[in-house]
Amino acid sequence: MxxxxxxxxxxxxxxxxxxxxxxxxxxxxxxxxxxxxxxxxxxxxxxxxxxxxxxxxxxxxxxxxxxxxxxxxxxxxxxxxxxxxxxxxxxxxxxxxxxxxxxxxxxxxxxxxxxxxxxxxxxxxxxxxxxxxxxxxxxxxxxxxxxxxxxxxLGSGQRVKLVNNALFAAQIGLLAEAVRLGERLGVTEEVLLRALPHASSASRALTGVAARGSVAAFAATAGPFVGKDVRIAREVAAETGGGLGALDPLLGEG
Incomplete structure (x- = not known):
């Protein structure tokens, strides 16, 4: 109809x-x-x-x-x-x-x-x-x-999406740390992003970053959207009397 x-x-x-x-x-x-x-x-x-x-x-x-x-x-x-x-x-x-x-x-x-x-x-x-x-x-x-x-x-869709984006942003934070680890070990970000999507560490976050060529390039594109949602997730979590737990240190300023 x-x-x-x-x-x-x-x-x-x-x-x-x-x-x-x-x-x-x-x-x-x-x-x-x-x-x-x-x-x-x-x-x-x-x-x-x-x-x-x-x-x-x-x-x-x-x-x-x-x-x-x-x-x-x-x-x-x-x-x-x-x-x-x-x-x-x-x-x-x-x-x-x-x-x-x-x-x-x-x-x-x-x-x-x-x-x-x-x-x-x-x-x-x-x-x-x-x-x-x-x-x-x-x-x-x-x-x-x-x-x-x-x-x-009503409201459950927003709550699920905020958890999703907090987790997604934390995964980007983990990728940034992994890239820094790779550089200390003498492995370039380019090599890591070419190799890791085929390994057990693969994720949609990693796929998105690899498609952009770097964590920085991906963050420049997705940052305004994900950052807004992370700020809201923090506010909503604070209303419950808690925070985002182990996710929080990986999220940056949001």
Whole structure:
């Protein structure tokens, strides 16, 4: 069944989502703040909108893929009541809980992967929220994601994603230490990154670093995204009266 979808945040991650939704036959009204952005959205078959109100008008579901909690809170007052809202933004669980407290039927659905995964339909999504609401929005998310993992009540998706990114960032920290060890032993980073992905120390973090050619190059690309999530993970962990334990020393400043 096709749906009318309002889309907010059609950037690096959101635009390929829009393209997949359009390709599946859905009518997507996507917010574009500039004429250039709106032209690009029209080029992939979406109906570009210059305002939030126009993007969500008559929507049967709204998908939000902005960068920060602050941006989610900024647009929240303009979201239509009684229309399911999918929040892909990684942030504090309290943000989606706050939206639900305002009466919005919201699902938190942070993602793991990049634009290439979205284009291939293999993005990983951690879905948190009521089962009936998840049933309504999962067919949309499945246009660009596989697997879509239901991980518990509202906010659970954010909690799983924050643990994931804390662990991922710690693995990058371990790789940086391993590179320094290699250099002391007379082995270059280039050699290590060519050899280790084929050995028992292989991981997705190592694969990503090897593809970029160095820990520094990978950190320059992923740092703004992972760093934001690490800061949130620390804040959420502190709310429980604890920290990130053995992960913390490996995470840098975040």
């Amino acid at each position: 096709t749906m009318r979808v309002g889309f907010v945040g059609a950037g690096r991650m959101g635009r390929p989502m829009v393209e997949r939704l359009v390709g599946a036959g859905h009518e997507v009204r996507a917010l574009g703040r500039t004429a250039e952005a709106r032209a690009a959205l029209a080029g992939i078959g979406a109906r570009p909108a210059a305002t939030l109100a126009a993007a969500v008008a008559d929507a049967e579901a709204v998908i939000v893929c902005v960068f920060t909690d602050a941006q989610v809170r900024e647009i929240a007052p303009g979201l239509p009541p009684r229309v399911p809202v999918v929040v892909h933004t990684t942030g504090s669980p309290s943000t989606v809980e706050e939206l639900a407290g305002r009466g919005l039927p919201v699902i938190d659905a942070p993602v793991s992967g990049g634009p290439h995964d979205i284009a291939a339909g293999r993005l990983t999504v951690f879905l948190g929220g009521p089962g009936e609401l998840a049933d309504r929005v999962e067919p949309l998310i499945a246009c660009y994601a596989d697997p879509v993992l239901r991980v518990g009540p």
